[in-house]
Amino acid sequence: MARPRxxxxxxxxxxxxxxxxxxxxxxxxxxVAREAGVAVxxxxxxxxxxxxxxxxxxxxxxxxxxxxxxxxxxxxxxxxSAVRAALLAVFGELGAAGDSGVANHLAxxxxxxxxxxxxxxxxxxxxxxxxxxxxxxxxxxxxGWCGPAPxxxxxxxxxxxNGAALHWSLRPGDNAGxxxxxxxxxxxxxxxxxxxxxxxxxxxxxxxxxxGANAxxxxxxVASDDTAAGKGTLxxxxxxxxDVIMKGWLP
Amino acid sequence: MARPRxxxxxxxxxxxxxxxxxxxxxxxxxxVAREAGVAVxxxxxxxxxxxxxxxxxxxxxxxxxxxxxxxxxxxxxxxxSAVRAALLAVFGELGAAGDSGVANHLAxxxxxxxxxxxxxxxxxxxxxxxxxxxxxxxxxxxxGWCGPAPxxxxxxxxxxxNGAALHWSLRPGDNAGxxxxxxxxxxxxxxxxxxxxxxxxxxxxxxxxxxGANAxxxxxxVASDDTAAGKGTLxxxxxxxxDVIMKGWLP
Numbered sequence: 001m002a003r004p005r006x007x008x009x010x011x012x013x014x015x016x017x018x019x020x021x022x023x024x025x026x027x028x029x030x031x032v033a034r035e036a037g038v039a040v041x042x043x044x045x046x047x048x049x050x051x052x053x054x055x056x057x058x059x060x061x062x063x064x065x066x067x068x069x070x071x072x073x074x075x076x077x078x079x080x081s082a083v084r085a086a087l088l089a090v091f092g093e094l095g096a097a098g099d100s101g102v103a104n105h106l107a108x109x110x111x112x113x114x115x116x117x118x119x120x121x122x123x124x125x126x127x128x129x130x131x132x133x134x135x136x137x138x139x140x141x142x143x144g145w146c147g148p149a150p151x152x153x154x155x156x157x158x159x160x161x162n163g164a165a166l167h168w169s170l171r172p173g174d175n176a177g178x179x180x181x182x183x184x185x186x187x188x189x190x191x192x193x194x195x196x197x198x199x200x201x202x203x204x205x206x207x208x209x210x211x212g213a214n215a216x217x218x219x220x221x222v223a224s225d226d227t228a229a230g231k232g233t234l235x236x237x238x239x240x241x242x243d244v245i246m247k248g249w250l251p
Numbered sequence: 252m253a254r255p256r257x258x259x260x261x262x263x264x265x266x267x268x269x270x271x272x273x274x275x276x277x278x279x280x281x282x283v284a285r286e287a288g289v290a291v292x293x294x295x296x297x298x299x300x301x302x303x304x305x306x307x308x309x310x311x312x313x314x315x316x317x318x319x320x321x322x323x324x325x326x327x328x329x330x331x332s333a334v335r336a337a338l339l340a341v342f343g344e345l346g347a348a349g350d351s352g353v354a355n356h357l358a359x360x361x362x363x364x365x366x367x368x369x370x371x372x373x374x375x376x377x378x379x380x381x382x383x384x385x386x387x388x389x390x391x392x393x394x395g396w397c398g399p400a401p402x403x404x405x406x407x408x409x410x411x412x413n414g415a416a417l418h419w420s421l422r423p424g425d426n427a428g429x430x431x432x433x434x435x436x437x438x439x440x441x442x443x444x445x446x447x448x449x450x451x452x453x454x455x456x457x458x459x460x461x462x463g464a465n466a467x468x469x470x471x472x473v474a475s476d477d478t479a480a481g482k483g484t485l486x487x488x489x490x491x492x493x494d495v496i497m498k499g500w501l502p
Contacts, residue, residue, distance in 0.1 A: 024364075024365035025361075025362065025365055026365065103364045103365070103370060104364075104365060106361060106364050107361050107362060107363075107364040107365035108361070109361055110276075110357060110358050110359070110360055110361005110362055110363075110364060111276065111358060111361055111362055112358075112361075113275075113354045113355075113357055113358040113361060113420065113421075114275035114276055114277065114354070114355060114358035119354060119421065122421050123421040123422045126418055126421050126422055126425075127422065127425075130425070146498075146499060147495065147499065148495040152491065152495060153495070155415075155418060155425060155492075156411060156415070156491075156492050156495050156496065158414065158418065159411050159412075159413075159414030159415040159417070159418050159492060160407060160410050160411040160414055160496075161410075161414070162410075162413075162414035162417060162418070163409065163410030163411055163412070163413035163414030163415070163417075164406075164407070164410040164414070166410070166413060166414075167377055167406060167409065167410050167413070169364065170364075170370065170373050170374040170377055171374045171377055171378065174377075174378075174381070174406060240403065240407075241406075241407050241410060244398065244399040244403060244404070244407050245407065245411075245496055245499065247397075247499065248397060248398065248496065248498065248499015248500050249499050
């Protein structure tokens, strides 16, 4: 396959995201170069270092997340569903990632927290998403609104979906069998769900083997989760989270 | 200072938590040994490796968090306030950590996600907290309860407080000036809040300097946050998060 003459930043950052999803925070510039089909020197020259690459990825992530939120909100039929659609769009890029892919992205986010520059950029990321969501909530908070002020509502909803993504990556079966969300959700099934659920079951079993007497209660919970009929997707988990909070705020 | 003849696991794990709070996931066994006042060989012999130390810390964390939740719930005056108290108790250990300390703990959590064994243990941790909270919510969901089933409510509330802790560590000023929570909250003021708020302002400024044109809107948000009269503590942020969700579910 011939290399294109111009390697865009976007192409290198897309490759970076793919490698992070597969490998987690231990990824190397060489892996990114291989994924993008370029020489490792090209990646190093463009971004300087792994830290530089992560800064560029975080900035691009903010711009893209805001764009996805706006596109999703614009297509919604009501102010309420615009809030829901925009929140789901924040995680739109992770739709097919599977639980280990989501965990790898969150592991990278966690690692970024230890770097003051990246932490500052993540603060800007949150501020941008919150501002976007606040505007949508102002439109949704009409007569009879029982929820908090739009900027507080935005913070709480963003916190809830971020925490829900973490929870889902740890235990994707925990919202299996729930009918509360997803009933009006047309998101596609995660094609990797069987595979990734099996991985998690294996990890849970391995952990249970080392967890000692104190984990007896938790082990029982794992066993009952694993026998549940189905595993929910990330989208279903996030939609349920949004719906049960918003339901309490709407007239 | 004389060394005690018997070095308990608990002492080494307490030292580990203190070092993680200060240093983040890059900590070494030597730093833990220094913090505990023991030889590095003692730490290595007890836990085998940094990974072994982190597994022991995660298991201890689960047991202690469940104990804190039960103690807090037992002291509460009503079923509703037991839910609130138990959720706040999950983060009780971080009460004096400051935003950079909380970020370092969350950075360690993120790093743990990339390790299959630790990820399995974190799954057990969540399951244990969720089970505990579900029981408290069953008691709170009496006549007129408008919220979801107790196990779903437990998942959503846990997700929300976890996400809120992450959000707070990134932008501790974001819930400043809010009167919704804290009004009936007697938690003590974070003694490090001025210091840590200044650190975050510096980090945000550094990030803003490198963030480019796309961040213009976000930068404005940072500026207005920094001029807010006060900075909320983690406890106030978490209490607000719980209250605005629970309010929608209670009669």
